Amino acid sequence: xxxxxxxxxxxxxxxxxxxxxxxxxxxxxxxxxxxxxxxxxxxxxxxxxxxxxxxxxxxxxxxxxxxxxxxxxxxxxxxxxxxxxxxxxxxxxxxxxxxxxxxxxxxxxxxxxxxxxxxxxxxxxxxxxxxxxxxxxxxxxxxxxxxxxxxxxxxxxxxxxxxxxxxxxxxxxxxxxxxxxxxxxxxxxxxxxxxxxxxxxxxxxxxxxxxxxxxxxxxxxxxxxxxxxxxxxxxxxxxxxxxxxxxxxxxxxxxxxxxxxxxxxxxxxxxxxxxxxxxxxxxxxxxxxxxxxxxxxxxxxxxxxxxxxxxxxxxxxxxxxxxxxxxxxxxxxxxxxxxxxxxxxxxxxxxxxxxxxxxxxxxxxxxxxxxxxxxxxxxxxxxxxxxxxxxxxxxxxxxxxxxxxxxxxxxxxxxxxxxxxxxxxxxxxxxxxxxxxxxxxxxxxxxxxxxxxxxxxxxxxxxxxxxxxxxxxxxxxxxxxxxxxxxxxxxxxxxxxxxxxxxxxxxxxxxxxxxxxxxxxxxxxxxxxxxxxxxxxxxxxxxxxxxxxxxxxxxxxxxxxxxxxxxxxxxxxxxxxxxxxxxxxxxxxxxxxxxxxxxxxxxxxxxxxxxxxxxxxxxxxxxxxxxxxxxxxxxxxxxxxx
Numbered sequence: 318x319x320x321x322x323x324x325x326x327x328x329x330x331x332x333x334x335x336x337x338x339x340x341x342x343x344x345x346x347x348x349x350x351x352x353x354x355x356x357x358x359x360x361x362x363x364x365x366x367x368x369x370x371x372x373x374x375x376x377x378x379x380x381x382x383x384x385x386x387x388x389x390x391x392x393x394x395x396x397x398x399x400x401x402x403x404x405x406x407x408x409x410x411x412x413x414x415x416x417x418x419x420x421x422x423x424x425x426x427x428x429x430x431x432x433x434x435x436x437x438x439x440x441x442x443x444x445x446x447x448x449x450x451x452x453x454x455x456x457x458x459x460x461x462x463x464x465x466x467x468x469x470x471x472x473x474x475x476x477x478x479x480x481x482x483x484x485x486x487x488x489x490x491x492x493x494x495x496x497x498x499x500x501x502x503x504x505x506x507x508x509x510x511x512x513x514x515x516x517x518x519x520x521x522x523x524x525x526x527x528x529x530x531x532x533x534x535x536x537x538x539x540x541x542x543x544x545x546x547x548x549x550x551x552x553x554x555x556x557x558x559x560x561x562x563x564x565x566x567x568x569x570x571x572x573x574x575x576x577x578x579x580x581x582x583x584x585x586x587x588x589x590x591x592x593x594x595x596x597x598x599x600x601x602x603x604x605x606x607x608x609x610x611x612x613x614x615x616x617x618x619x620x621x622x623x624x625x626x627x628x629x630x631x632x633x634x635x636x637x638x639x640x641x642x643x644x645x646x647x648x649x650x651x652x653x654x655x656x657x658x659x660x661x662x663x664x665x666x667x668x669x670x671x672x673x674x675x676x677x678x679x680x681x682x683x684x685x686x687x688x689x690x691x692x693x694x695x696x697x698x699x700x701x702x703x704x705x706x707x708x709x710x711x712x713x714x715x716x717x718x719x720x721x722x723x724x725x726x727x728x729x730x731x732x733x734x735x736x737x738x739x740x741x742x743x744x745x746x747x748x749x750x751x752x753x754x755x756x757x758x759x760x761x762x763x764x765x766x767x768x769x770x771x772x773x774x775x776x777x778x779x780x781x782x783x784x785x786x787x788x789x790x791x792x793x794x795x796x797x798x799x800x801x802x803x804x805x806x807x808x809x810x811x812x813x814x815x816x817x818x819x820x821x822x823x824x825x826x827x828x829x830x831x832x833x834x835x836x837x838x839x840x841x842x843x844x845x846x847x848x849x850x851x852x853x854x855x856x857x858x859x860x861x862x863x864x865x866x867x868x869x870x871x872x873x874x875x876x877x878x879x880x881x882x883x884x885x886x887x888x889x890x891x892x893x894x895x896x897x898x899x900x901x902x903x904x905x906x907x908x909x910x911x912x913x914x915x916x917x918x919x920x921x922x923x924x925x926x927x928x929x930x931x932x933x934x935x936x937x938x939x940x941x942x943x944x945x946x947x948x949x950x951x952x953x954x955x956x957x958x959x
Contacts, residue, residue: 319426319434322465328436330454330461333391335435336428337403337452342421343413344381345405346474346497349389350481351375352400357482361489363398364478367926368496373626375401376619379926380500381408383507388619389454391461393626399456402466402481405440406448406474408497417469418444425451427463438465447473500926502907505717505729506736507923508604585679587686596688600711600730603683603691606676607717607727611922613672614719620665628658673722680725687713690777691728694769694936694943702776702946704953708733709777714770715912716932717920726932729920731910733777734852738876738886740909741767744893750915760891762914764797764858766933767889769943773934774854775806776946780953784849786825787811787856790818790863794889798858804947806954811858818863822871825855825884829875832882853884860890861898869898876908 320328339347348366350358358364365375374393378385389401405423407414414420417440426437440451446469453464470476474493478486590601631654635647685696690709692698693716711733716726743763745751751759775783787798789811801807812821828848835844844850861869876886888909895902911919918930936943 320436322436322438322463324442324465324467327462327464330391330427330435330463332429332435333461334430335389335391335454336430336432337385337387337389338426338428339385339387339403339405339423339451340425341383341405341423344383344408344501345385345423346381346408346493347385347387348377348404348406348493349375349387350402350404350478351394351398352402352481353397354399356400356402358478360483361492364483364489364493366493366496367500368493370926371622374398378924380504380921380923381497382923384924390623391454391456393630401454402450403452403454404448404474404477405451406477406493408501409494416443416445416447417449418446423449423451427452427454436463436465438467440467442467443469445471447471448477450477498907500921503911503919504921504923504926505910505929506731508600508732583675585675585682587682596690596709599683599687599691602679603687603728603730606679606683607922608924609672610676610719610725610727611925611927613669613676614721614927615925617665617669617721621662624658624661624665627661628654631657669721673725677722677725680727684728687728690773691730694934694940699942699946702949704780704949705777706779708779708782712773712777713934714739715934717922717929718932719927719929723930729931734880734883735885736880738880738888738909739767739770740886740888740890740906740911741770742891742911742913743889744891746893747919748913748915748917750917751913754915759914760793761797763889764794766912766914767856767858767887768797768800769934769936770887771801771854771856772943772947775950778852780950780957782851783854784808784851785854785856786821787858788818788821788863789858790814791859794858798856800943800947804944804951806947806951813863815863815865815868818868821855822868822875825853825875825879826871828853829878829882829884833878836882851883853879854887855884856887856889858889859894860888861895869902873902873905876905 320326322328339345346367348364349372350365351363351372352358361369363372365372365377367377367379367381370377370379373395374390376388378387387403391401394401403425407417407420417423422443423440424437425440427435429435438452440449443449449469450466453466455462455464470480472479474490475487478489483489588595588598588602590598590605592598592601632651635650635654638647684693687696687698688709689696689698689702690712692713711730714729714731717729718724718726741763742748743760745754745756745759754762771785775785785801785807786809787801787807789795789798790813792811792813794811795802798811802810812818831844831848832850855875857872860872864872872886875884879885886909892906912931912933913919914933916930916932918928920929920931921927922929
C-alpha cells in the first residue's frame, strides 16, 4: 500500500534500489546531495545535477524537464553517506515561472524498479521559493527511511546549498544552472502537456520488465489503461481512437462466451493515439515512439552500468581478501563475478531488443501513413501534394536515432508556429562527419539543408501565410538559393551588401515593434496598412559578413522577440566566423535550435537527455520533388494575389 506523506512524515523503505519520480507542471531541475549523519555535504563532488548526473549509487536527469526519474541504489552509496536529499529548482531564463507558487505543485514518488509506489508526496504550500528540498532518504540504525521535507528557499539553489554547508554556494549554483541552460539549448522541445484523459496508450512491455533485478534509471511507466470509451462529437473532449481489441491473429467466430484473445505483442496500427484528427494522432504516436525509445534505452544503459559497477566492486572485494590472492579461489571469484555481470547485461539487452523490435514494427506502419508535413522527401505522399488550406500542427525537421539501433529512426517533429529559430551549422569543427568534408562542401550542404527546411515550411502553410526573406550579403549562396528565387516564393531577391542587410533587418524589426505594441494595447486588428501579418522567415547566409554592430543587435532582437509575433530566424553560419564578437553572441546561438547538414549527435531528448544523432532531411538525388512543390506553392500564391 502506498504511503501518502505529509510534510515531516517518514516511512520505511523495503528496498534499497529505487526510483524517485518527479512530476511538475513546468520544467524543473532535479538533483541530489549526499550528506553525512548531520546532513552536511562535503563538497561539489557529493552533488548529482545536470552537469554531473552520475555519482556512486545515484543517477539524475541531464536537463530540466517537467518529469524526472532518478535512480538510487542505496547499497552502492559510500559508507560515509547517511542522507540523500532530493532537490528541485526552477531553471533561470527558461521562460517559465520564477517561483513555485506560480506553478503547479510538484509531486514526488518513491517506487521500486518495477514501478510499485512505496511513498508519495505533493509539495503544497510553496510561494516565493524557487528551490526546494523535496525528500530525504536517511539511514537510521542500519535501515533506510524516506521523509517528506518540503523545505523551500527564496534564495534559490545558492541558499539551499549554503544551508547544506557547502562553500561558495553561489558559484556552484551558477555552474548547475549554466549546465541546465546548455542542456535546454540542445534539447528538442517537448510537446505541450496533454489534457487529462488524453494519455497515449502504449502496449509494449516496459524495458527490463522480465528482470526486476535490473535497475532502470528512466524505465517506462506501466502501460496506461485506455480511456473509458469514445467521446461523442460535441462532447467537449477529444475522441479516443485507440484500438483496445487488437489481436495478433484473426479471432474465431463470435460466440458466448468469447474466447480470450491470443497472447503476443500488439499489432502496430498507424494513428494508434488519441487526438482530434488523424494528423494529431500520428503526431502523438511519433512522440510516444520517441519517448519509448529514450526511456527503454535509458533502462538498458542503467542496467549495463549497474552490472559493470557491481563487477568492479566484487573484484575489489575479492582482491582485498588475502586468501583470494593465492590458489584458484580468487580466479573463481572473479570468473563468477564476470558471469553475473554478463548475465545481467544479456537480460537487459534482451529486454531492450524486444522493445526495439516492437518500435521498429510500429515505425514500419507509421512512416507510410504520415502526411506531407511529417513525411520524408522520398515519400510517395508528395506526388499527390496540394497547397493546404490550414496550417498543420507540426513539421518534420529530420530524423533522430541512437547507437543501440541506428536503423530505427524517429521523425523529428517540431510544433508550429516555431517557438525558436533554427541555426544550420556550416562549420567543420563540431562534427566528426563534417570534419571529413571540404570546408566549401560543408557550407554548400548547410545552405542546401536550409533551403529544404524553407521549402517544407512554405509547403505546409496556406498560400500567402508564410513570407520568406533572404540575406546573402556576399552573394555566395546563389546556386543553392536558386530553387527559391526561380520559383518566386521569396518576398524579394536576396539582399546583398551592408545596405541590403540593413534594409531587411529594419523592416522586420519595425514589424516586430508594431505587432508587439498592438498586442500590448489589445488592438491586434488595428495594425497600420501595409503591415504583413503572415508568418515571416529570415534566412541569413554567411553571417557575420555584411553585419555591423547595429545589425548584430537587431539580429539578436529578432531572435529573442521575433518568434512571439511570427518572425523567425534561419541562420546558416559557422560560429567560429563570429568569434570576433566574443561572448556577445552567446545568447543568440542559445536562442536557436542547432541542426547540421550532416549526421551529428548533438541533440537531446526532453526526458532523459540522451545524445541523439540528427539526420538532416535529404532530397533524393535526381529527384524533382523540391521544384514541383515550390512550383505549386508559387502558383497558389499568384492565384491569391501574393
